[in-house]
Amino acid sequence: MxxxxxxxxxxxxxxxxxxxxxxxxxxxxxxxxxxxxxxxxxxxxxxxxxxxxxxxxxxxxxxxxxxxxxxxxxxxIPGFVDTHIHAPQYAISGSGMDLQLLDWLEKYTFPTEMKYNNTKFAENVYEKVVDRTLKWGTTTACYYGTIHTKSTLILADVIDKAGQRAFVGKVNMDQNSPENYMEDIQTSIQETER
The missing domain is CATH 2.30.40.10 (Urease, subunit C, domain 1)
Structure with a gap:
């Protein structure tokens, strides 16, 4: 040639x-x-x-x-669109079904979401949740991460590698959660813009 x-x-x-x-x-x-x-x-x-x-x-x-x-x-059929997935909560799926929402958040959600400052833990869970949603036929999703920017960026990378379309948002919390799982407003804005 x-x-x-x-x-x-x-x-x-x-x-x-x-x-x-x-x-x-x-x-x-x-x-x-x-x-x-x-x-x-x-x-x-x-x-x-x-x-x-x-x-x-x-x-x-x-x-x-x-x-x-x-x-x-x-x-x-066309792929499903899920507009509200709390990706970090995949690790606690099905737990605390006997609890009211605020009790469930205190007992399960907040302690689990604090673990996402460990990027290896985050990557492991996020790979599983993205794989599972794709297997269920969800081709487009809106994912919520945690207050941890690095882990939320890992979620975006996992989604990109898997070929799923998605919006990914870092969660911003400055009230109604444990003191060690909150951000001040300025830090929250800067990390979200990053």
Missing amino acids: DSNQNTTITTPLTVFAGTLVHSTRTVPLQIVNDALIGVRGKTIIFIESQSDLNDLARRYFFNPKDVRYMKQSQFL
């Missing part, structure tokens, strides 16, 4: 055939039984009817034999 020749390497197209359940701007629930969905990387390239297979194969340069057909009992 000529070293001056310009070549483009693209991610291959993956094509799924089967039932698609989704919504559009005009239709709140649409079930398409004969869908053909073309995906390149993390981008949906087309959603068409299976009757258009040969035309789409020519247009998008894929072999119809490589189409992945779903079973009749399977279907594709």
Whole structure:
């Protein structure tokens, strides 16, 4: 090959055939039984009817034999969006179910969240919570961290490496929590901006 020749390497197209359940701007629930969905990387390239297979194969340069057909009992849906995940609380999931909120915060949440000043502990838990949310089909999330900036940045890195879309926020607390788990207002603002 000529070293001056310009070549483009693209991610291959993956094509799924089967039932698609989704919504559009005009239709709140649409079930398409004969869908053909073309995906390149993390981008949906087309959603068409299976009757258009040969035309789409020519247009998008894929072999119809490589189409992945779903079973009749399977279907594709868009990823879930979770707008409120307290990532550090994953470590205490299911605990203290007999307690009222304020008692639960005092007994479980605050002591656990103080541990996130240890970045290794934080990374271990955050890898698990992001892995779990992705396995549940959550492709987009809003995560709350703790008052610890370094650990919250680790959460953002873990999410980025896993390929999940997310907003990540450092928690800011200057009242209603133990004295050793609060920030003064100025420090909180500076750490949030950082």
